[in-house]
Amino acid sequence: MIIPTVGKTLLRITVIFFSIFLALILFTPSFPFFQYPVNSLPSYRPEIWSLRRIVEWRPCNWWIQGHPAALPAKSNGYIRVECYGGLNQMRRDLCDGVGVARLLNATLVLPKFEVAAYWNESSGFGDVFDVDYFIQKMSGFIEVVKELPAEIASKEPFHVDCSKRKGLYDYVESVLPSLLEHRYISFTPAMSQRRDRYPLYAKAAFCQACYNALRLTSTLEKKASELLEAIPKPFLSLHLRFEPDMVAYSQCEYSNLSPASLQAIDAARGDRKAWTGEQARIWRNRGKCPLTPNETALILQALSIPTNTNIYLAAGDGLMELEGLTSVYTNVFTKSTLHSGEDFTSMHGNTKAALDYYVSISSDSYVATYFGNMDKMVAAMRALKGLPKTLFLSRRGFAVLTSQGLKGKALLEALWKVHRDDFVMGVGSALPDCFCEYKL
Numbered sequence: 047m048i049i050p051t052v053g054k055t056l057l058r059i060t061v062i063f064f065s066i067f068l069a070l071i072l073f074t075p076s077f078p079f080f081q082y083p084v085n086s087l088p089s090y091r092p093e094i095w096s097l098r099r100i101v102e103w104r105p106c107n108w109w110i111q112g113h114p115a116a117l118p119a120k121s122n123g124y125i126r127v128e129c130y131g132g133l134n135q136m137r138r139d140l141c142d143g144v145g146v147a148r149l150l151n152a153t154l155v156l157p158k159f160e161v162a163a164y165w166n167e168s169s170g171f172g173d174v175f176d177v178d179y180f181i182q183k184m185s186g187f188i189e190v191v192k193e194l195p196a197e198i199a200s201k202e203p204f205h206v207d208c209s210k211r212k213g214l215y216d217y218v219e220s221v222l223p224s225l226l227e228h229r230y231i232s233f234t235p236a237m238s239q240r241r242d243r244y245p246l247y248a249k250a251a252f253c254q255a256c257y258n259a260l261r262l263t264s265t266l267e268k269k270a271s272e273l274l275e276a277i278p279k280p281f282l283s284l285h286l287r288f289e290p291d292m293v294a295y296s297q298c299e300y301s302n303l304s305p306a307s308l309q310a311i312d313a314a315r316g317d318r319k320a321w322t323g324e325q326a327r328i329w330r331n332r333g334k335c336p337l338t339p340n341e342t343a344l345i346l347q348a349l350s351i352p353t354n355t356n357i358y359l360a361a362g363d364g365l366m367e368l369e370g371l372t373s374v375y376t377n378v379f380t381k382s383t384l385h386s387g388e389d390f391t392s393m394h395g396n397t398k399a400a401l402d403y404y405v406s407i408s409s410d411s412y413v414a415t416y417f418g419n420m421d422k423m424v425a426a427m428r429a430l431k432g433l434p435k436t437l438f439l440s441r442r443g444f445a446v447l448t449s450q451g452l453k454g455k456a457l458l459e460a461l462w463k464v465h466r467d468d469f470v471m472g473v474g475s476a477l478p479d480c481f482c483e484y485k486l
């Protein structure tokens with residue numbers, strides 16, 4: 047996880063503080079949110095993006111402007127970070143790994159990118175990201191080498207298993223001894239780590255690696271910018287997650303789905319049976335259930351996003367029930383509709399994910415129905431580029447409001463309020479670690 051526990055708690059406290067703050071100013075009639083008083087229901091709402099924000103996440107000064115401490119005179123050894131899973135999960139692990147390597151005063155060997163089975167491909171770091179750019183941008187933050195010294199190059203790194211650790215993980219205590227002993231180690235960063243206790247130079251290396259040193263290879267960037275050019279402007283990039291494996295994994299139940307979708311979900315379920323009855327309701331109200339395209343369209347309408355908005359679907363091929371969206375929002379574009387010359391069905395998963403990422407950090411607005419690795423990465427990059435129109439739809443808000451029986455106009459009104467508050471307070475795009483809250 048990118049958010050450490052302590053960070054989460056802090057975040058929560060901050061959110062509570064600002065909710066109170068917001069409540070106070072909302073009831074002050076002069077507050078210039080909109081042209082009309084908030085407590086009388088308007089028949090017309092402005093598009094969500096036109097609201098004035100109170101809080102915004104921006105890169106922290108200590109990282110962007112600060113000078114990192116001088117690199118240690120002597121390296122403790124070489125580290126290769128091993129990254130698995132989807133493109134953005136691998137990137138997350140790479141960022142963590144760089145932070146750890148700097149923490150241990152180690153030299154970084156180019157990371158190994160492996161690929162999840164469902165993508166059915168194998169591609170390395172250099173297939174996706176510009177290696178020379180990475181090395182150049184990391185200069186001063188950590189030493190990176192393309193080639194190992196001859197006496198080490200012949201052997202495989204000693205693999206340190208960080209995966210089985212539960213709870214907070216202390217790298218200096220658990221990994222440094224192996225590094226000193228073997229001189230060349232590899233590991234996949236543990237999910238939970240004590241980044242809060244890192245010295246600033248290690249945090250800065252992490253931030254720099256994650257957000258300032260990764261650029262797509264020129265081949266990929268060319269493809270991506272061609273795709274970007276083909277999308278009608280202005281446009282919203284929508285990361286919709288309603289694929290069979292996603293739904294199966296969520297253990298949620300849906301009514302009103304087509305038999306084909308139900309069958310696809312059942313096939314993907316395996317042992318993960320869906321919750322039923324009261325359990326299902328509680329689970330749903332905790333925000334665990336992916337939004338359907340239908341529900342997404344409803345929320346977008348509640349946010350007064352016009353139905354003729356150009357929407358780029360930053361999503362995989364397996365989306366179900368897409369008519370729920372396209373029957374309302376009629377200008378929806380996908381990779382395949384835009385780029386007929388390109389064979390997207392044979393394109394590697396990594397490549398497609400890279401295209402969606404590139405388009406999403408360049409779009410006028412970005413809406414995600416989920417808070418996954420891609421969404422966190424895109425939100426952070428948009429904050430870095432000063433693109434504020436970023437929003438995560440509230441699955442929890444939607445579930446709670448509908449379970450209270452709200453329908454029609456009342457539901458739209460309530461959904462508007464939930465997302466308005468998220469957007470104005472920057473809650474929907476809270477970014478930990480390298481980003482700080484700024485009051486506007």
Ligand SMILES: *[C@@H]1O[C@H](CO)[C@@H](O)[C@H](O)[C@H]1NC(C)=O
Nearest residue numbers: 117118122149150151218222
């Ligand atoms: C890394 O180097 C710094 C000084 O540059 C030192 O303070 C720190 O203790 C070192 N850490 C390790 C794990 O060697």
Ligand SMILES: *[C@@H]1O[C@H](CO)[C@@H](O)[C@H](O)[C@H]1NC(C)=O
Nearest residue numbers: 162163164165166167168391
């Ligand atoms: C993976 O690739 C192989 C060879 O290209 C192909 O035979 C196989 O069907 C593919 N599997 C999936 C799940 O796409």
Ligand SMILES: *[C@@H]1O[C@H](CO)[C@@H](O)[C@H](O)[C@H]1NC(C)=O
Nearest residue numbers: 301302303304338340367370
């Ligand atoms: C989509 O939403 C409408 C009402 O908002 C509902 O009547 C319909 O059954 C939904 N369809 C699906 C597939 O959920």
